[in-house]
Amino acid sequence: MMRLMTSDLDTAWWQAREVSSEREWLLQVWQQPPIPALTPVTWREATQALRALHHPNILQAVEAVIEDGRAVLVCAPLSGxxxxxxxxxxxxxxxxxxxxxxxxxxxxxxxxxxxxxxxxxxxxxxxxxxxxxxxxxxxxxxxxxxxxxxxxxxxxxxxxxxxxxxxxxxxxxxxxxxxxxxxxxxxxxxxxxxxxxxxxxxxxxxxxxxxxxxxxxxxxxxxxxxxxxxxxxxxxxxxxxxxxxxxxxxxxxxxxxxxxxGSGDTLAQRTLNTLLARLASHGDLPVQAEAVRRVRRLAAADRVNLDEIARAVLDDVALTHKLLRMTNAAYFSSVGGGSITTVSRSIALLGFEAIRDLAGTLPQLEDLRDSTQREALADEYARCRVAGRTAARLCPTQAEEEESYIAALMQNLGRVLVQHHLPDEAAQVRQLARSKGQSEDQAARAMLGLSFEDLGVAVGRTWGLPDELLRVMRPPAAGTPVRAPERRGDWFRLLGGVGNVVAATRTRDAGRDLAPQQAQAIEHYAAALGLQAQQVWEAAGATPPPAAAGRGSDGVAPPGSKPGPIPAAAPSPVHPLSQAILDLRTALIRQEGREACLDIAGEAVLNHLGCRHVALLVLEPASGLFLARQVWGDDGQTLRAHFRFPGNDPADAFSALCAKGADALIRDATVPGLAAKLPAWFRTHVAAPAFMLLPISDGQRTAAALYADHAQPDGFRLSDRDLSLLRSLRDELRKLFTTPERRKA
CATH class of the missing domain: 1.10.510.10 (Transferase(Phosphotransferase) domain 1)
Structure with missing residues (x-):
């Protein structure tokens, strides 16, 4: 038994590992016999129909056994x-x-x-x-x-x-x-x-x-x-x-x-429902084998670079979609899910090992049997990469290049999903566009009842993508004025939009009839971004059509200029402790050192909970004492000098709590009966009216503890979510004491 997941009066759910095979399972254990005359035979008979169920939305039961007199239903492992x-x-x-x-x-x-x-x-x-x-x-x-x-x-x-x-x-x-x-x-x-x-x-x-x-x-x-x-x-x-x-x-x-x-268009609703049904049964786009090999090689390296692996992931459209979808799902809500807009944050959230394993489980483009479908989807992926790279190269600041790239990719979400899940309809849209001299947007509306853009945004909503990302998935509509960006998200909308216009000129289906319109659109985007059209073509490594070459744009910056800086991001709505967990994971991946990692956690707890002190207590092997290694808050020197206690003294309340590995929240330490049980050194030198202690295990014993106190009795006003996130933060800190490299830091 590894971890209790949940329990009620009848059953308990455990995450467990089979010793012989090292395989993990999910166990449903009954507290009392669920049927009369419980035996291995009667238990298997009673659960036979349940074990025969196979459905993507049903937890798969694989075996029914009796362990220590208790009925157990063995289910397939679940990350959830x-x-x-x-x-x-x-x-x-x-x-x-x-x-x-x-x-x-x-x-x-x-x-x-x-x-x-x-x-x-x-x-x-x-x-x-x-x-x-x-x-x-x-x-x-x-x-x-x-x-x-x-x-x-x-x-x-x-x-x-x-x-x-x-x-x-x-x-x-x-x-x-x-x-x-x-x-x-x-x-x-x-x-x-x-x-x-x-x-x-x-x-x-x-x-x-x-x-x-x-x-x-x-x-x-x-x-x-x-x-x-x-x-x-x-x-x-x-x-x-x-x-x-x-x-x-x-x-x-x-x-x-x-x-x-709110669209009531019947054809549009039928199209979306069909696509959602296909996504429910075969939700993953196929990845490209070479990109996946590179991602897995980088993720398994001795020294892993977050930026390098993020670039490798971005080079694969399917894997980028998968990560953004996963990390914005409800499962990750407590650590920023629903607000993830970059692959870098997704990787920091999941970890390198999970990225490596995930990349190896997805279907591969090269395995598609239909060669026509395989080539068409490869073309869509190539188009996305051209758009993304163009947007990133035009981005005025390096820090925002990834978000510009992703904006261009996500503006193609609907088109890529239709190509994979509704290939016949995708072919009909292209055929109609060629035969009528229409844009793909016009042809999609005629064939599907809605544009690729509308379809992509609708699916993005089902994935829980943040509104910030959904907004950049809508570039200015064709034929409408392209206005200069006013907010941060506007920059990404326009950079993604111009990247996709350029990419459209380089597809095998690009028609000559639309070339003048595309060249004019690029000029309008360039003007809004403070560029010249020539700079856009150069960023894409393309040559402008003859009609556009040499044509200037009124009111734009001179050649060689770059647009002004993108405004800083608005404050994140993510819970402060969730943000700290994400920042801590990123710092661990970047190997930024123990002190930097501890500062992230200590400052977050201090500021969010309004603490008087926060301290990291570490067990020193030589002396056998817990000492305050780092302190945040007022008069840290006093706390550092006096906050010390033995690691194995049952008479000391702090020592006893650490020995048991028990979390403690003392809301009012001034109550006479409780105050008398606290050690004298604490009453004399710390005298905190309220405090909490979260022991940190190295896998064998308590190696450290996170301590926080408040200036007022009952000063901690903690919600269930606060408590859950504090424990998650403690679990991240545990990595500093279980990884050999970190212990040496």
């Missing part, structure tokens, strides 16, 4: 988080993302119901979010077992249908109600029904209709979702959607216009 933990850390989810999670649940349920099974107890503890943002359903009841209403924990929420609370057996519509309960909590941040008294909670569920709080789901286009959610939560099963598939379709019918900014 249980939804109950995610809710404890974040409370609520953006509406569109919540609906997408519900759709994943309903896909799983539809398959389950088609197999003749019912879940019976859908709840946040039974749903997982994996590292890519996909929802997976688990927590199934073995055959013949029903929810024990007498043992139901209701303080954190009631997750049974009213008819089940009344004693009836669960059926498909009960499962539909369960999805409604989870969706309600995802949107509102609180359970639909909760009460510490189980009997009272079940009575409320059976006698009261659930209402959505007034301020929620009142935005543009959200009234339809509100109505659907209330119908799903109806006490009367006959008033609910008839099946999981019916509710899924209703949610998709609401979601599609929401992704398309």
């Amino acid at each position: 988080v249980v939804l109950s933990q995610w809710l404890a850390d974040h409370e609520s989810m953006p509406v569109r993302q919540a609906v997408l999670v519900a759709i994943g649940m309903l896909d799983a349920l539809a398959h389950l119901h088609e197999s003749g099974l019912v879940h019976g107890h859908i709840r946040p503890d039974a749903l997982w979010l994996d590292i890519t943002g996909r929802s997976l359903l688990g927590g199934f009841e073995p055959a013949g077992r029903t929810v024990d209403l007498q043992r139901l924990a209701t303080a954190r929420g009631v997750y049974v249908a009213p008819e089940v609370a009344a004693g009836l057996r669960a059926d498909a519509r009960s499962d539909v109600h369960g999805v409604g309960l989870v969706l309600y909590e995802l949107i509102t941040g609180r359970p639909a029904v909760s009460d510490p008294q189980p009997r009272r909670a079940l009575e409320r569920l059976q006698t009261e209709e659930i209402q959505v709080p007034a301020p929620l789901l009142r935005g543009p286009g959200e009234e339809g979702l509100r109505s659907l959610l209330l119908r799903t939560l109806s006490r009367d099963p006959l008033q609910r959607p008839a099946s999981a598939q019916a509710l899924r379709q209703a949610l998709q019918d609401w979601l599609t216009p929401a992704l398309l900014d």
